[in-house]
Amino acid sequence: MSPKKKYPYRRFNYKKKKNTDNNNNSSNNNNNSKNDKRASSSSVQTHNVSSIGKATSMTVQLPINKDDDPTYLSACKRFENYFKRLRQLFNFREIEQQQFFTVDYKQLLLDQEFLPNESMWADLFVDENETLMRVMGLAMHQCVTDERDERDRQGALEAKYQAIPLITIPIIYARLINYTPIVHLKDVKAKFHQKFVSIQGVVVRVGNCRHLCTRMAFECGKCRHVFGVTCPDGKYTVPERCLTVGCTSQVFEPQRSSHLTTIIDWQIIRIQEVASEATREPGRIPRTIDCELTNDLVHSAIPGDIIQVQGVVKLADDDSARKNTDQCLLTAYIDVNSVVNQRAVQNINGFDSNLTLNFTLIDLYAVEQIRCQLNLYKLLVQSLCPGIYGHEIVKAGLLLGLFGGRTKSDDSSGKIPIRGDPHILIVGDPGLGKSQLLHSCVNVAPRGIYVCGTSTTTAGLTITLHKDTGGDMVLDAGALVLSHQGCCCIDEFDKMSTQQQVLLEVMEQQCVSIAKAGIIASVPARTCVLACANPVGGHYDKSKTVAENLKMKGPILSRFDLVFILIDRPNDELDFRLSEHVLAMHNRSTSNVSRTSSQISCQKQSKDSGTQQDAPLIERLRLKQGETLDFVPHILLQKYIAYARRYVHPKLLPEAIAVLKTFYLELRSAHQHEGTTPITLRQLESLIRLTEARAKLELRDKCTELDAKEVVQIMKASMFDTYSDENGCLDFSRLQHGSGMSKASxxxxxxxxxxxxxxxxxxxxxxxxxxxxxxxxxxxxxxxxxxxxxxxxxxxxxxxxxxxxxxxxxxx
CATH class of the missing domain: 1.10.10 (Arc Repressor Mutant, subunit A)
Structure with missing residues (x-):
């Protein structure tokens, strides 16, 4: 027998048992002679937890090494003291009912019990996590038992009874959260086998809940003795021999209804790396990995959720690869210990949370510096897509769509939720930079997905239900579901002839419903749709309306808050500036702009800020000839948008309400004649959410009168393009969402x-x-x-x- 293995930076060791029954090892001395020899040679004593606990159903065995101190038993005592000392963080009565509890990893290591040996405990959490979690569960089990005994003792004294009833408490599971560092999904390789890791991803597939057997009872066919056999990882394991002394039977009948049979809830989900990580390396398929959820973790995520998973990386047989080759190929999966769901955090805190973006002190300082810039709206508009010259109003509308408004919903009162994410459509001639604007929006969005209408399907957009290899029905999420709480940019929107109708529910109700094979499900998809389309024939015809140019139905067009039309009109001055801008971009001269010129231009703007407020919005957003700006990088702009969406929730002031009400009533009065485009409450709701986005852009919690006036100008610019005819005259009888028959045509x-x-x-x-x-x-x-x-x-x-x-x- 080799000498006992020493582990560096560890003061106790753990040896795994063979697949035998824990309760019957001591009774079968003949069959366990090898194990007894190894135990005696390594000086390891085996203690049953049930002999330590006062009223417990746990049967985990703890090896106690005489030469090492502290042992697992003393580690259990450490955790027990920690839980009792921080009694205010742990509700023992609630933990007893839920049968699980959460432990903050960072807070645990900073405690006085574990801080002296922080590196040792950190290594143990990585290498021996499963054992350590069982020890923590046992420690909490002891705390719950002590509290119950105290309550029973007090109750017995009040009732003048001395006998305390013995109550069995089930196993309590420990869930470790806030574990760092977070490993990227692409880095989960062979070196992480049997290691504890923390990863982030978006749920793309969810399977049904099933029942996994962890311990199966068998009845001997000869002596009728019933005993339990542990099933490692849920694999069906048949005993080799009967545990009764003298019985040589090898025929056993499984007893699924026996009290010795133990089953747990079991579910498999598949997570995929977030879009921001996948786009950093174009040309490859995003990484995915399966995760096994058990017990209380089942049904903790739905398709489209961004979750943070902590668990142990394990390997399973790849049955599909074995059919074609003799190689022993294995597939990695994660045995999940804890799940932190973004949707659950949002429901508790009431704001848009995003686990993919964490704010450091430097990020918060950068956000504050951006907010203090003069003429911030102009700076952010010009920073959205610096490579595209002009189109200031279009960029301003897209920027408001990225910030979004407030979602008004109250499930307790039964009110219908009102969406806070605007939808924007850009229509125009080819070659004007529509696709570049969408790509820029995806880069700066905290959570954005880009799809092309020529290469997408209905299932790729929404959600699909199909059978997995095992016969279970699973849900696969599409682009709109994966962009939940973000933006979905759809290019070539006019090429989606059959897929456009599936967007009706998503764009208004903010959810995706499916009814297939007797299964009816609804998945949230609160996303902002930014789309661009080319007109039929390649050139926009002003004598026709948007519906006629795009061959679209009226209901889908009515969902868009803003519709911008880009037309390539010859203009000597604009063409000259555009040619200079393109040549400068190719010569990379715009990247060498000094901060001094930026500050001088901002100072000049601050002097004329009082007079510029009365100027049209497009004049305030447009760069003057010779004017330069220090554009905000996309990474910082992404942080700024994420910060605004998470923490800023503006409300309308009475002055802003008056401006929006006046403009809405003017629209209603101008469209009362027959044959004109109907103005409904959707236009008023669009004005409200855009005004909230305008205040959120400057991190203000109040929507001022100026915000409402700027939004009215953007809405007028959008409506002027859609209602003007080929002569440039306004004709409100042009049905934007209908046939488009104009009197002037x-x-x-x-x-x-x-x-x-x-x-x-x-x-x-x-x-x-x-x-x-x-x-x-x-x-x-x-x-x-x-x-x-x-x-x-x-x-x-x-x-x-x-x-x-x-x-x-x-x-x-």
Whole structure:
């Protein structure tokens, strides 16, 4: 027998037992002679925990080494003293009911009991975590037992009884939280086998809850003796021989209903590295890893949740790889000890929390320095995408979408939640930088996902339900679910012909529902949708509306708070500045801007700040000729947005409410005529959430009158593009979300000409030749006459009655 192995920086050792029953090792001396020899040679005594506890059902054995001090028994005493000394942090009665408790790792190591040997305890938590967790559970078990005995003793004295009933307390599990350092998912490799790690990720798959057997009872077929056998990691293990002395039977019948059979709740989830980590190394598939949840950890996460998982890295057989090769391939998974869910933290604290972004003291100082900058709105707008020149109003709208407003919801009162994330659509000619703006939004968003409409499916956007390899039904999250509490940027939005309708529920109700195979589920997806689209034909036609240019339905367009239209118009001055900007970007001269010029320009702006407040917003956001700014880096801008979304919750002042109310009533009065675009409460809610985002941008908890006026200017700029015709005149009869038939268009003139002829003839029936003659008499130049007839037919003005015959419906 080799000498006893010494572990550096450890004062006690732990040796794992073989897969035998814990309660029957001492009764079978013949079968355990080797184990007795090893125990005697290494001077290790085995103590049953049930003999130590007062009223316990735990049967874990603790090896106590005579040569080492402290032993696991003394470690248990240390933890017990720690729990009793910090009694205010642990509610023993609640722990007894829940059967688990949480321990802060950092707070534990800084305690007077563990601080002298901090490095030793840190190594033990990494290498011997499972054993240490059982010891901590035993220590808490003793604390709970002592408190129950005290309560029973007091109750017995009050009732004048001396006998105390023996009550069995179940096993209590210890959950370790706040463990550092956090390991990236891509770094979880072979060196972390059997090590305790802490990782972060987003849940992409959730399996059903099942029951795992950790201890199975067997009945001997000859002597009918019933005994239990431990099943390591839930694997079915058949005993080799009967434990009864003299019995040679090898036939055993499992007893699943026996009291010796122990089962636990068991669930598998799959987590994926967050989008910010995956985008740092383009061209690879994001890493994923399966996690096993047991007991109270089951149902602690749903698809789309960002969680922090602490557990031991273990290996399992890869059955799929073994079918094709003889190699012994293994798959890593995590036996989870604790789960910290972002959604649970948000429900408790009431704000948007993000576990992927942690604020250091330097980050908070940088946020304060950004907030103190003069003309902050202009600085952030110009820092959003410095490579794109111009489009200040579009950048301002996208920036407000990233900050978002407040979500008003109260589940206790039964009110309908009102979303706080605006949705923005950019439509325009190709080559104007729409995709670059979306990529920049993804880079600065605390949690952003970029998808392209040409390469995505309905399941890739929302959520899907399918059968796993084992036959269980699992939920796989899509882009909208994975971007929960963030933004989802959708490029080529017009190419999504069948996927657009699935966005209706997400963009308004902020959730994704699925009904398939008798399973009805709903998953939260509170995300901001930023989309860009190209018009049909490659060039935006001002004579048509947004719906006609994009071939979209009205309901999906009505969900967008702001719709910006970018048109490539020839402009000598703008083209000259744009060419200079592009050449400067290629020569990298913009990166050498000095801070002195930035400060001088800010000082000049501060002198004229009083007069600039009355100027239009686009003039205040646009860079003057020769003006330079020290742009905020994307990393700091991401921290700034995350800080604002987490801690800033502005409210509207009466002055801001008055401005929004006046503008909304003006819109209502201007759209009361028939045939105009309806103005509903959605426009008012859009104004409210954009105003809150404007105040949140400057980290203010009050929305001022100036915030409301700037938002009104952005809304007017958006509405001017959507309601102006080809001549640049406002025409509110252009149905933005409907057919788009305008009075100034040739189609509308032709419809009225046909109506006049029908009233004169008192016959609504026309042939194609007669319709062409009417267009010629009215001096209407129509290039594609068949397309006009089809459009009138689709909108219900002409009904096809036969081959080449149409019936005209009278226009009200």
């Amino acid at each position: 040739q189609v509308k003139k032709f419809a009225y000409a046909v109506q006049r002829v029908a009233e004169m003839r008192k016959d609504p029936m026309f042939t194609v030749a007669q319709l062409k003659q009417i267009a010629s008499d009215a001096k209407i130049n129509i290039e594609k006459f068949d397309d006009i007839i089809t459009k009138l037919n689709d909108n219900g003005y002409l009904l096809k009655k036969g081959l080449g015959t149409y019936k005209f419906q009278i226009i009200d």
